[in-house]
Amino acid sequence: MFFLPIGDAPNPRGFRPWVMWAVLTLNVAVYLLYTLPLGQIPVDSMDPRLWQLHLPVGLGAVSAWDVLVWERGFRPFAPSLADAFTSMFMHGGLGHLAGNMLFLWIYGDNVEHRLGRLGAVVVYLGTGLAAVAGHAALSPSSPLPMIGASGAVSGLLGVYFVLFPHNQVRAALGLFPFFFRVIHLPARWVLGAYLVLDNLLPVLFGAEGPVAYGAHIGGFVSGAGVAWLVARRGEAQAVSAQAQTPMERVIRALQAGEIDVAAAEGSVVSPEALGALPVSALTPLATALASRGEAARALGALRFALLRGGSDADAARLHLTSGMILLKAGDEGAATQQLLRVTAVAPESAEAEAARRLLPELLGARGGR
Secondary structure, eight states: OEEEEEEEEOOOTTOOOHHHHHHHHHHHHHIIIIIHHHHTSBOOTTOHHHHHTTOOOSSSOOBHHHHHHHHHSBOTTSOOHHHHHHGGGOOSSHHHHHHHHHHHHHHHHHHHHHHOHHHHHHHHHHHHHHHHHHHHHHSTTOOSOBOSSHHHHHHHHHHHHHHOTTOEEEEEEEETTTEEEEEEEEHHHHHHHHHIIIIIHHHHTTOOSSOOHHHHHHHHHHHHHHHHHHHHHHHHHHHHHHHSOHHHHHHHHHHTTOHHHHHHHHTTSOHHHHTTSOHHHHHHHHHHHHHTTOHHHHHHHHHHHHHHOOOHHHHHHHHHHHHHHHHHTTOHHHHHHHHHHHHHHOTTSHHHHHHHHHHHHHHHHHHTO
């Protein structure tokens, strides 16, 4: 019987996980450019590198790839930070590569979408290093090199486990040639089974073999820890946002350049409070409010800003914005009065030039009635 995850749901629509695609491409490129060709090149049993690296001989032909693995794979017996990084992109065979890349393909897009491009890079490499540390902790004196993306991919699985508790995994289940079906299971069931059945239990029962259980556990746990911190930060930000007044949220959105968000928050703020904003922030906000059907609130805020006083340039900008809002609302008479005031308070300004371009048509329309 076999059980093979083949997809997950839901996935972010229209999102391209460039980081995960780049990681996948790099791993495949290393396999095609190094693993395959070097694996076909035999190394003489008297090559001094075999003795310098303490590479066991006499167990069969040694290839140039075997030598590279011993040179650049991570060995707890002789740890190196550079080897810790290079080992993440080396694989022992096609099956080893395919399994890791399948899991990267299934789970990586959601993680990258949630953490962002830079966050995905940092977490992938960081949990990969944590995986190396986990392997070294369980096998501190091992002279054998560890290679593969399994630890870093396990880190992504740990992130996924925490941040996507309600997602489903699509898996192929079968017993060839008797039956085959595709089933859907909660993602946490599948990932929990991977951690406990495939890694923790073998360690507890002293299983031996080529699998770096410590790397898988270290990567998964570190990824879950990072995700827990991300989730806690998100909760704290949500609580902070709820604790802010609507006006505070308007100001914060304006500072971030998010005019539409500011307009949405400003739809429950009084015109008088909005009118206290700097003119440079109020005028685009008023325009956005009017476009949301809040023209009366926008015009009220502009009137309060005019009553507050200020420079002629500010007054011209406020009158022009009021005129444009009134014009879009179909009140040509009131719009004309606002535009005329622009030309009166600051006749040499850019706002006055904009008003003059509109006034002839408006005055002509009024005169023809």
